[in-house]
Amino acid sequence: MDLLVERVDVWAAAIEDRPGGLAEVLGVLRDAGANLQFIISRRTPEAPGKGVVFLAPLQNDREVRAASQVGFNVTPSLHSVRVMGTDHPGVIAELTQKLAAGGINLRGVSAAVMGTQFVAYIGMDTLDDTVRAIGILQQA
Missing domain, CATH: 3.30.70.260 (ACT domain)
Structure with a gap:
């Protein structure tokens, strides 16, 4: 992906x-x-x-x-990652499953689709979780 x-x-x-x-x-x-x-x-x-x-x-x-x-x-207590890519059915489910498998607890998710592209903002509680999430998502 x-x-x-x-x-x-x-x-x-x-x-x-x-x-x-x-x-x-x-x-x-x-x-x-x-x-x-x-x-x-x-x-x-x-x-x-x-x-x-x-x-x-x-x-x-x-x-x-x-x-x-x-x-x-x-916001010092909200650490966020923006993820953008080509949309397909279940893309956010896939990404959140990868984060869950990596032990990342999500504070919140907001996502939208425009045409063939999606954008998601994923919030975590700590900067460490954010860094780990970026690594996991970059390998997705």
């Missing part, structure tokens, strides 16, 4: 749970020139009135400065 496997920093910020809360922070990043490839946003039931947004990548100082102005930080 021909895969592109890369470690990525995921950035996170709290947002207001109201119309425009997400749009405001994304607008600041757009204005700084960020070309985001991954965004997940959700409400935070443990903090009524708040939400959280996770995104990647931020690629230069201008984008990082803009992100920090609206509350983004690299």
Whole structure:
């Protein structure tokens, strides 16, 4: 399987749970020139009135400065790998089985298909697990 496997920093910020809360922070990043490839946003039931947004990548100082102005930080407890390749039925099942066989416990997985290609973001709890996962996936 021909895969592109890369470690990525995921950035996170709290947002207001109201119309425009997400749009405001994304607008600041757009204005700084960020070309985001991954965004997940959700409400935070443990903090009524708040939400959280996770995104990647931020690629230069201008984008990082803009992100920090609206509350983004690299998530120190979420270590992520981006995997891209040709889609086929069961590809994510195959990859997660290889990681399980390697003793990697996953914190989360997000995946999508566009045309013939897939992209997956796989989260782990430790940097060591991330390094091991990259090795396993590069051999897939």
